[in-house]
Amino acid sequence: MSTLAHTMMTAARSADSGLASPGELDRYPYAEAPVTERLGAPSWDGSDPELGRVGRRAAGSRGRGLHGQLVQQLGQMIVSGDLGADRPLVPEEIGQRFEVSRTVVRESLRVLEAKGLVSARPNVGTRVRPVSDWNLLDPDIIEWRAFGPQRDNQRRELSELRWTIEPLAARLAAGHGREDIQQRLSDMVEIMSHALGQGDALTFSRADAEFHALLIQVAGNRMLEHLSGIVSSALQVSGGPVTGCDRPTDASLGHHARIVDALGAGDGAAAEAAMRQLLIVHPEVERVVPAPREH
Numbered sequence: 001m002s003t004l005a006h007t008m009m010t011a012a013r014s015a016d017s018g019l020a021s022p023g024e025l026d027r028y029p030y031a032e033a034p035v036t037e038r039l040g041a042p043s044w045d046g047s048d049p050e051l052g053r054v055g056r057r058a059a060g061s062r063g064r065g066l067h068g069q070l071v072q073q074l075g076q077m078i079v080s081g082d083l084g085a086d087r088p089l090v091p092e093e094i095g096q097r098f099e100v101s102r103t104v105v106r107e108s109l110r111v112l113e114a115k116g117l118v119s120a121r122p123n124v125g126t127r128v129r130p131v132s133d134w135n136l137l138d139p140d141i142i143e144w145r146a147f148g149p150q151r152d153n154q155r156r157e158l159s160e161l162r163w164t165i166e167p168l169a170a171r172l173a174a175g176h177g178r179e180d181i182q183q184r185l186s187d188m189v190e191i192m193s194h195a196l197g198q199g200d201a202l203t204f205s206r207a208d209a210e211f212h213a214l215l216i217q218v219a220g221n222r223m224l225e226h227l228s229g230i231v232s233s234a235l236q237v238s239g240g241p242v243t244g245c246d247r248p249t250d251a252s253l254g255h256h257a258r259i260v261d262a263l264g265a266g267d268g269a270a271a272e273a274a275m276r277q278l279l280i281v282h283p284e285v286e287r288v289v290p291a292p293r294e295h
Contacts, residue, residue, distance in 0.1 A: 066100050066104050067104050067107055067108055067111075070094075070098060070100055070104060070105065070108040071108045071111050071112065071140075072140075073098070074089075074094075074108060074109075074112060075112060075115070075117060075140060075141070075144050076144050076148065078112070078117050078118070078128055079117075079134075079141060079144040079145055079148050079150070080144070080148040080149055081148075081149060083128050084128065085128055085129065085130040085131070086127050086128060086130075087127060087128040088125055088126070088127050089109065089118060089125070089126040089127065089128065090125070090126075091105045091106060091109065091126065109126055113126075115134065115135050115138050115140065115141060116129060116133045116134045116135045116138075117129060117134055117141070119133075137227075137229070137230060139229055139232075139233045142154065142158070142230070142233040142234075143233065143236070146158075146233075155234075158230070158233070158234035159234070159279075161227075161230055161234070162230075162231060162234055162279060163276075163279055165216070165224060165227055165230070165231065166212065166215070166216070166231065166275050166279065167272045167275045167276050167279075168219075168224070168272070169215055169216045169219040169221075169224055169275075170215060170219075170259055170262075170263075170268075170271040170272050170274070170275040171268040171269070171271055171272040172219035172220060172221055172224070172268070173215055173216075173218045173219045173220075173263055173271065174262060174263050174265075174266050174267055174268035174270075174271045175220075175266065175268060176218050176219065176220045178218055181214055181217070181218045182260070182263060182264060184210075184214055185211060185214055185215065185259075185260050185263070186260055188207045188208070188210050188211040188214070188256075189207075189211070189253070189256050189257050189260055191203065191204075191207040192204050192207045192208060192211075192248065192253055192256060193253055195207065195248065196248050196249075196250070196253055201248055204248040205235065205248075208235060208248075208256075209232055209235045209236070211256060212228075212231050212232070212235065213228055213231070213232060215259070216228040216231065252278065255274050255275075255277050255278035256278065258270070258274040258277075259271055259274045259275055259278065262274055
């Protein structure tokens, strides 16, 4: 096993046990481990009964401290429909119920406004915006939708986007031969192979995410690269032990290896075909996109 594979597998086990990961993994865009200490669920009695149904999932906040947790709580409530469109959000009441300062509430609402979830207007206050106004490509909103009532639609939509983005990225990547990226992609396949043999789904998923991010990066299209966050989010919410969906398989590993071989040969058509086959491996995609016909 290579040094990189050993480091990555050790780091994954450390993260799973709650220990800090080595510095190399700090830059990876993976979801954080579940937070054990979070804001208490408020009762929000009286005129606001809907606001009491909060934080039913132990999803990790992307932020830090009370601010990040409040964004997570309110975001989940809005996306799940617990706070319907045009619902007024009173900062003073939020602060009292969640026992946080006005500054924390104000900054949290600003984050949600930037995501298109709420709007603040003079003499009107802060209100929940309709789904049509949300930034549906925002990683947080993708995560909240994927673990909420809209989970099936979110995962289907992500699968359809992957089917559109990644085969093209694979074809383009074959025309941009970079030995350093080629080696890194090969390393990821090696890591996935060792992880599969040891039943280490966490390490497999991390190497998988790195593989797909690198592939889009080497495609040489900045607009595609801008969409790489969608793929990372899709990988985080569509498979693995957390969602009970797909598990790492020999077939998936084989398709990854064929993509690397096609890139090395500069064969864009073969790289695209291998990527399409890889996406079909996932049950979520197979229900959306039919397998290509054999001629």
